[in-house]
Amino acid sequence: MEFKHTSVLLHETIDNLKVHDGGLYVDATFGGGGHARYLLSQLKEGTLVGFDQDEYAIKTAQGNFADFLQADSQPRLELVHNNFSHLTEELEKLGHGLIDGIYYDLGVSSPQLDQAERGFSYRFDARLDMRMDQSQDFDAYQLVNQYSQKQLADVLYRYGDEKFSRQIARKIVEKRQIKPIETTFELVDIIKEAIPAAVRRTGGHPAKKSFQAIRVEVNHELDVLQASLEEAIKLLAPGGRISVITFQSLEDKIVKKTFKKYSEVEIPRGMPVVPEGMKPALKLVTRKPITASAEELEHNNRSHSAKLRVAEKL
Ligand SMILES: C[S@@+](CC[C@H](N)C(=O)[O-])C[C@H]1O[C@@H](n2cnc3c(N)ncnc32)[C@H](O)[C@@H]1O
Structure with missing residues (x-):
């Protein structure tokens, strides 16, 4: 099955994760797997777990990524058909502990918009639907x-x-x-x-x-985002990184606020050293969001509103 989707901020998102061999990574929004394929190309061994709540995305990936899904494949891909609000529980089911990196590429994929029957688009006549997860x-x-x-x-x-x-x-x-x-x-x-x-x-x-x-x-898109980001931050191993691409200001505000919450501490007055339990969990890698280059803006319309923020677990 074909999945036509041009990934946004592809290199910026993955390169900033500082992928290393043997690591465990999570793609929270697998879609057509454009980011995933680039990440897998950088791993000789290790595992990527790909989440998507859309059955079409998972089914297409089962065909298009079949080689990586074999039990003995290196690197290996594991697919999870679920909402990224269930990160901890799904990773536990797969027997995984702390992760070395995670990325989110939020919003809709091109097939969701382009398949008329999904009812996402004002350009096609279809029953009103717009569910990313068709079982909802x-x-x-x-x-x-x-x-x-x-x-x-x-x-x-x-x-x-x-x-x-x-x-x-x-x-x-x-x-x-x-x-x-x-x-x-x-x-x-x-x-x-x-x-x-x-x-x-x-x-x-x-x-x-x-x-x-x-x-x-x-799709309760904003309701699940903050809780999932907080889970992801807890799941990251020290030195592990999180990259998030957003496409609208409310999403970006949630990412910015969550990263701020975990990267700042209020030092109690008169305390010369921050006590161990009060040290921040995150360090910001990007103070200002990364946006698309002139070249990307020219050939990928979706990249115009994209903002990427990256942070590292301390
Ligand atoms: C922009 S696309 C990802 C494209 C992908 N990075 C690529 O390069 O092909 C977003 C995908 O995330 C999925 N998605 C959005 N919100 C989700 C959520 N809360 N849980 C799981 N999947 C979600 C959508 O179904 C869609 O397939």
Whole structure:
């Protein structure tokens, strides 16, 4: 099976992990495995554990990475079909202890957007879905048809920074009283109707922000991130590194805040030396996030909003 996805900040993400032979690494968001293949090319022996909550990503990887999945392969890949909110428990099940590095490449993959039936895209007509994990019950159809007007407006405003969140929420509630809103194109038409015509003609696609917001809520994207980062920091061996690529400011804020929390300590007044138990767990490798080079910006549209932060366990 094909998985067409151009990896963002590929070398910057992996090179900063300082991969060494015999190490244990985790790819929290495997997708098409672009980052994974580059990491594996740097390991003569050692293991990479790849997580993805999307069954399509895992199934494709089982074919495309078959050689690395053999029990005696060196380096070896192990795949986990689960949310990265279950890092500790899944690594334990595989018999692993501390890890030497982990990376996250957040958000959606190109196939998720490009396969019309996944219902992620305002460009294709499909049933409202947007679940990354197809075994999850809650989907965009339920959100759009069951959330209260206030809940809808809050989601659109908080996760999409949508200026017309209240107007769109009101229009959704008005329309669904006539019949349930079933498809992406029905939702696009409702959003267009709710936004003033003059605004609609400026900027990007009128449904872009709302679709992003609904996707983030359906997949609980921000809810699981901080807890997973904290688990990852605990799982890192001393000297181990964590790289995180984000694509929107709320995600980047969570990464920045979590790295700050673990890299700073408040020294009690009058105490000349920081007691052992109070030393920070992390050292920042990047004070400012790394962004895409001019060359990458030119040929990978997704790289425009990408920010990479890296930290090291002390
Ligand atoms: C941007 S893609 C990763 C692309 C990959 N780095 C590559 O080079 O091909 C993000 C992937 O992460 C997965 N994902 C997003 N959030 C996740 C989560 N909380 N747990 C597990 N997988 C997640 C998505 O299903 C998607 O396949």
